[in-house]
Amino acid sequence: MILSQINVATSPIFLVVAFAISGASAIRWIRVAQREHYVPGYVFRFMLRWYFARDNAWNFSLSFVMILLLFATTSRPAVVSSSVFCFISIGILTLVLPLGLGIKGRTSPLKWTRRARLLFGVTLAINFVISVASYFFGLASSVGAVEMAIASLVVELGTWITAPLEERSIAPFVASATSKLNSINPKRVAITGSFGKTSTKVYLAQLCRESISTLASPASYNNRAGLARTVNENLLPGTDLFIAEMGTFGPGEIAALVEWVRPTVVAITAIGPVHLERFGSEENILKAKTEIAKYAEVVVLNVDDPRLMVLASELERQGKKIWRVSGVELARSVAVLTDDDGRNVVYHDQRRIGSTMTPVAKTNLAVAVAMALELGVTEAAIGSALTSLEPAKNRMNIAKLESGASVVDDTYNSNPSGARMALSQAATMLFAGSKLIVVTPGMVELGDRQYDENRLFGEEIASVATDLVIVGLTNKRALHRGALGEVQSGRSKVRITYQPTRDAAVKWIKANSTSGDVVLYENDLPDHYA
Template sequence: MVPAALIIKIIFLLQAAGLVTVWLYWIQTKEYRLDRFTVFLKNPDGIRELLVIPTLIKFFIFAVGFVFNPFLLLYLVEILLLAIYFVIQILKRKLRKPVFTKRVVRICLISLVFTFTTLFLYQTEYWVRFFLSELTLLVGPLVGIYVTGISVKNTLEREKKTAKDILEKFSPTVIAVTGSYGKTTTKDFITQILSSKYIVLSTFKNQNTHFGIVRRIISDLKKNHKFFVVEIGAYKKDEIRKIAEVLKPDVAVITGLEPQHLELFGSFENLKLAKFELVESLGEKGLAFFNITNPEVTTLQNLARRLGKNIKTYTYALNNKGRLDATSHIERIDSDGATFKITIDDETKEIRTNLYSKRLIENLTGAILVARRFGVEWARIREVCRKLDLPDGTLNVFKTKSGLTIIDDSYNSTPHGFEAAIELLSQKEGKKKLVATTGIIELGDQSYVIHKKLGELLDAVCDLVILRNKEFITAFKDGMRDPTKIRLITDSKKIINLIDKNTNSKSIVLIEGKLPWVVDHYRKI
C-alpha cells in the first residue's frame, strides 16, 4: 500500500504546482515588477486570480490547528479541493500559464528548491513541514524575482550598450511616442504613413519596455532603415529618461495625459513630469509634437518652450478652432469609416479613412502632421489612410456567424479609451447594446470619479453593463440613473452566458478591458 504520508505530499504538490503556475503567470504579466504585482494583489481581480482567500484560509487553519490539533484535518480537505480545482482547470484548458522563458524556469527551480527542502529534507514535526512549505509557495517566487533580477539587470545594461552602438552606427531618425493613451495607434499610424515613402522599423504592438525596445534594435535595425518609430511606456519617473539615453530621439510625440497607474506614479503631477522626460531628452533641433485636444498636454508644450534648447514644437488637435500646426474636423462617419478635413500650413485636404472613432482620427491627425514634416506627399497619405491597420483589441469591429456585432476593445483600458469605445458604440445602430468590462485599475484616488463618469456615459447608451470587478460597482451605479442595468459577474463563462441570453443578430456588444476568454469565444463562433 502507498503510505498515507506520501499521498498527502502528492496532493500538496499538485495544488502547489497550480498555485505557483498562476502566480508566475501574473508575475510575468506584470513584467516581474513587484510594485505592479503588489498593486494587482490588492485589488479584487488580483485577490480572486491569485487565490488569496484560499491561501489565507490555509494559514488560519494552521494558526488554530497548532493549538487544537484535530483542526488541521481541515487543511487536508482544502489542499485536496485545490488540487481537484487545478486538475479541472487543466482539463478545461483554463489554467493560466506563463510563457516558460529562461527567467520563469529559473524562478520555478528556486521555488522548487525551497519547497522540496521544507517538505522532504527539513526534519521537524509533520504539520510544521507543511506550514513551512506553504510559506515557501509565497516566498519562493518572490525570492526568484530578486535573484534572477540581478542577472537580468546586468543583461539589460549590456544590451542597452549594444543597442546604443547600433543606433550610432546606422543613425536612423528616431521618433519616440509616449502618453497616457493613444501611444500604440499613433505609433502604428506614423509607421504606416512613413512606410509609404521610406524604409521604416517600429516596435511591435505595445512593445514599450526597455528590454522590448533594445532587443528590437539589436535584432532588426539595419543600415537601410531611415526611421525607427518607438513607443515608450512608464510606471515611474526616470524610466523614460533611462531608455531615452539609449535612443537619443530626434522626435517626441505626446499623445495625451490622464490619470493612469497613479498608484505607481504617486500623483498625476509625477505622471506628467515622467512623460515630459521624453521632450527633455531631445537634442538641439529636436521636434516635439503635442496633442492639445487634451488640455493637460498644453502644460508640457509650455514647459518645452522654456527648456532653453532649440526645440521646434508642433501642436495638433481634433475639432479645435485655434491656430495650430494641424487641425482636423470630421465631416461624416458611416458604416465604412469616416471622412474628415485636415488643415496643415494653411492647406486643407479631405481624407477618407476606414477608422470609425473620433479618438482614432485624433491620433491619425498627429501621425499625418509628423509625416508631412518629413516630406510624405498628400497622395501617399490619402492612400494609406483608406486602409489603416489597427492593433488587435483596439476598437476592432466584427460579426459572429449568428450576426452579433462585437466591438473588441480588450487590448487595454484607459479612461480616454473607454470613452472612445462608448462613443463608437453610440454611433452604431443596434436593437440592444451591451458592455462587458473589467473597469480600469491603478487609478488611485481618481478611480471613483472616473468610474462614476463612465457610469453616466454607459447609462445613456447601454441596455446592460456586465462588470467583472466588484471594486468599481459602487462608482458605476452612482453614475447611472438606472443602476439595475449593471450586473456584477466575475466568471468569464457566466459573462458569455448572460451575453448570449440577452442578445440576437441585431445586438451590439462592446468588450472593454482584458477579457481574453470572452473575446476568444466570440471570435471562434
C-alpha cells in the same frame, strides 16, 4: 496506528509534500508576476485582491480557515492526528486557492520564458532552504504547512531577488542593439503617453511606409528588453526610420531608454490616470513621460491636454521645435476634426490635406500626421495613406457577428477617455429599435480613482445603452452602482447582467443579440484579475 508511527517533527514525508505543493502553487503566482511584467510588489498586491476583495466571499472565508489551520498545526505540533489533518487540509487549500485563479490559466497561460524559469528556480530554491531548515530544527509539519500557505509570498520575494539579475542580463542585448542602431543609423522617433501610444505608432508606420523604409516596434514591445529585441532581430540595413513605442511603470525608465535609442523626434499622446497606482499622481506621470524629450530636437504634443500645452511652452524655451496638435481646435499645427458626414478630416496649418472614415482617436492621428510631416512625408502621400488607414488591433475594430449584429472591439488597455470615445462611436451606429450592448470588466490601474471612474462609466453606459454586461468581479460594484443609479432615477432603462468570464459573456451575446444590434466590447482583463 499508521499516524502514531509518524514523527511530525522530522518526517521527510512532510518536507517532500510541502515542497511539491508549494512549487505547484508557485506556478499560479509566477503567471501573475509575468502578466504584471515581474514588477516587485505586484504578486503581493494581487494576492490581497483575490483573498480580501469584498466580492470574493468564498476566498476570504477559506483564507480565514487556512489561518486557523496554520495556528492549530503550529500551536499543537505534538498532536499527531491534529497536525496531519491540518497539514493535509492546508495542502489542499494551497492547491485550489484562490478560487478563480487557476494554475494553468484560461486567457493568459504562463509562458516559460527565460525569466519565468529563473523566477521558478529561485522560488524552488527558497522553498528548499525552508524545507531543510525545518527538518534540522525538528519542525517538519508545522513549517511545511507554513511553506505551502505562503507560496505567493515566496514568489513575491523571488521577484525582488531576480529584478537586479534581470537588469544585468539584459545589458549585453541592449549594448548589441545600441551598436546596431548606430551602425545602420536610421532616423529614430519615439512615442509615449498614458494611452494612445500603440495606435499612434500604427498610424505613423502606415503614413510613412510608401515614402520611407520603416521599422516599428511590434505590438507593445515598449520596454528595454522589447526595444532591444526589436532592433537586434528586425532592424535591417537600408532601414531609414525606426519608430519606438516607449512605456513606463515608474520614473527613470523612459530616461534609460532614450539614453541608447536617442530619438530626435518624439511625441507625447496624452496624460491620464492610467497606471496611477504605480505613479501616485498624474503630475508624476507627466514628469516620467517628459523624460522622452531629453535628446529630442522636435517634440509633438497633444495640446488639448492643458498640461501638455504648458509643457509645449517650456520645451520651446529650451530651443526645441514644437508641433502643437489637436482634435478640437483648428488653429494648431495639425488638427483632426470630424465633419458633418462623420469623416475625420486632417488639417495642416488649417489647410485640409486628407480624411479618413476609419474610427480613430483624433489626437492620436494628429500626432502621427505631425510626425510624418516632420520626417519629410509629403501632404499628398499622407492624404493618399489616409484613405486606407487601418486601426490598431483591438482598438475600435468593427466586425459583424453571424446574427447580423455589429461588434466594436475596443478591448485593449481601456482608459477613461478612450472608453467614452468608444461608447460614443458605438452609439452612432445604432438603428431605430436596435440594441446597444456594452460588455466590459471596467478599467484598472487607476489608483484611488478606479472606483469613481468605473461608477461614472456605468452611468455613461446607462445613458445610451440598452444592456450592460459586467464581466468579472474587479469593477462589478462600481459599474453596477453607476448604471443602477441611472435606472432608479428614471433616466435609464438599461438592463444589467453579470457574467463571470469573457467566454460566458460571448455566449450571452450570441444568445441575446440580433441583426441591427451593436455590441461594444470595452476592455478585456486577463484572468489574473478577479
